Amino acid sequence: MSGRFDHCRPQPYPGQAWVLYHVLSMEPPLADRTKTYDNLGGIVIRRDSKSSGGKAWVLAFDWQTKAFRKFAGIGKTSLDWKNQPWLHVMYNRFFATRLDRPDDFVSVVAARTLDTSEEIQTLIRLGANPLEILLGPDPNWSESNPKPSNKKDNMMIFKPFMREGFMPLPIAFISTRSADKVRNIAPYSCIMPVLRPLDLICLASAKKRDTLNNIRETNEFVVNLVGHKFSDKVIPTARFSKPEADEFELAELSPKPSSMIGAPGIAGAYAWMECRLAGFHQGPGYTLVMGKVLRLEVNDACLTPEGTLDLDRTKPLMMFGSKKGMHYCTTADLNQFDPFGAMFPDNRDPLAPVYEEGTE
Ligand SMILES: Cc1cc2nc3c(=O)[nH]c(=O)nc-3n(C[C@H](O)[C@H](O)[C@H](O)COP(=O)(O)O)c2cc1C
Numbered sequence: 001m002s003g004r005f006d007h008c009r010p011q012p013y014p015g016q017a018w019v020l021y022h023v024l025s026m027e028p029p030l031a032d033r034t035k036t037y038d039n040l041g042g043i044v045i046r047r048d049s050k051s052s053g054g055k056a057w058v059l060a061f062d063w064q065t066k067a068f069r070k071f072a073g074i075g076k077t078s079l080d081w082k083n084q085p086w087l088h089v090m091y092n093r094f095f096a097t098r099l100d101r102p103d104d105f106v107s108v109v110a111a112r113t114l115d116t117s118e119e120i121q122t123l124i125r126l127g128a129n130p131l132e133i134l135l136g137p138d139p140n141w142s143e144s145n146p147k148p149s150n151k152k153d154n155m156m157i158f159k160p161f162m163r164e165g166f167m168p169l170p171i172a173f174i175s176t177r178s179a180d181k182v183r184n185i186a187p188y189s190c191i192m193p194v195l196r197p198l199d200l201i202c203l204a205s206a207k208k209r210d211t212l213n214n215i216r217e218t219n220e221f222v223v224n225l226v227g228h229k230f231s232d233k234v235i236p237t238a239r240f241s242k243p244e245a246d247e248f249e250l251a252e253l254s255p256k257p258s259s260m261i262g263a264p265g266i267a268g269a270y271a272w273m274e275c276r277l278a279g280f281h282q283g284p285g286y287t288l289v290m291g292k293v294l295r296l297e298v299n300d301a302c303l304t305p306e307g308t309l310d311l312d313r314t315k316p317l318m319m320f321g322s323k324k325g326m327h328y329c330t331t332a333d334l335n336q337f338d339p340f341g342a343m344f345p346d347n348r349d350p351l352a353p354v355y356e357e358g359t360e
Helices: 066-072 085-098 117-125 160-165 210-218 228-238
Strands: 018-022 042-048 056-060 132-135 172-177 183-188 191-193 200-206 220-225 271-283 286-298 318-321 326-329
Touching: 160 318, 172 210, 172 228, 183 200, 183 210, 183 228, 200 210, 200 271, 210 220, 210 286, 220 286, 228 326
Parallel strands: none
Antiparallel strands: 018 042, 018 132, 042 056, 172 183, 172 220, 191 200, 200 286, 220 271, 271 286, 318 326
């Protein structure tokens, strides 16, 4: 496409509003999924919605820029779209629809301004269709502040992948052994119990984890719940180490023998869940590991006289994320309480009988 147009750079953020259009389709001339289109890459028209014809630009993601490669998570991986231009289109579309500001990543503009709607029609005839609105006008745009903002009604809009910035998560240490009995520890924050009153716990694991390999090999693991003092053990156990390295030794942590499985827990944790593998769910790039808790042991010193978690004494280790890293934190008791029954119309918790015996 670029060969048909002069090369030019648009003014930054023209007009009072901006609209993005995805312009390449899977229709002809892209119907032949294996044919190579060298000029493929122009994917968005940025258009001033004030004027009907629209000043518009054909823009292109530059997959070669460092910033875009970093954002796309492709680092130095070399990309070859040859024979699969449709894949290029799919990826462009993926990023165009997920980025708040796709044009932040447009470093090459292979187009000219389009002054009339006829020129946009020409583009459409050339195969740049269907036109589709990706983002509507930015209400915060003004002459004095031409950069579209990500603020709306006093709300800051974050990218969806920033989830863990706003939900403090536990940092649990997962201890495992390989089939050869090499001991391993890794911090995991993507961990949750599965419903009440089940005994299942679920971990989300990246595929390349010794922890995951060990669970596959041995069907067991320990979830170690730790207090704030373990914060200096996070990085020593999170750093890459060879599968044959004993991570108890590396992190200078002592094992606590388990009662029902071979993998040891970590001495000094306040609670230990000895788990047997209950199943995997494979996703693209992640595996959910379901564990059945066989034994849940809690240090007496972390319990109130009523047998509940004493948060002041335990200070469970947690984290929330930010653009730069992990902020370690803990919880505070609000000293407010509601019984489970309060959720039900008759104030009775149907699971109450199960919980009558909470200890062994
Ligand atoms: C606070 C924190 C939480 C983490 N949570 C997870 C997680 O939930 N899932 C995961 O796959 N990796 C997580 N990681 C990354 C692993 O701990 C890290 O890659 C570690 O080296 C894996 O060790 P392994 O290969 O010995 O299993 C986390 C790292 C940190 C520092």
